[in-house]
Amino acid sequence: MGPGGPASIGIGWPLVSIGTLLVALAMAELASAFPTAGALYHWSALLGSPGWGWITAATNLVGQVAIVAAIDLDVRASSRRRSASRGVRRMPCSSRFSSATPS
Numbered sequence: 001m002g003p004g005g006p007a008s009i010g011i012g013w014p015l016v017s018i019g020t021l022l023v024a025l026a027m028a029e030l031a032s033a034f035p036t037a038g039a040l041y042h043w044s045a046l047l048g049s050p051g052w053g054w055i056t057a058a059t060n061l062v063g064q065v066a067i068v069a070a071i072d073l074d075v076r077a078s079s080r081r082r083s084a085s086r087g088v089r090r091m092p093c094s095s096r097f098s099s100a101t102p103s
Contacts, residue, residue: 031043040057040060041053041054041056041057044056
């Protein structure tokens, strides 16, 4: 725990929680002013310009695709590690779907 010890967790956790709640309340107030389905893009377009709305949408799309790809990659890697630790042997892809019975 380092130099702060248990007291830093006991005091730090509530303080950070209160700060996070204040940010959430501020965002909720702003969101209630623009109640739309695409609020992220709507805020950007109204508070900046329509161009910022498009930039926000494009950035969000790239981020969503990257997040899904990263999660899929991690799930595949962790399932392979679990299989390897249990001694499960994988068949090569070419023979996995063949109709012939193994000899």
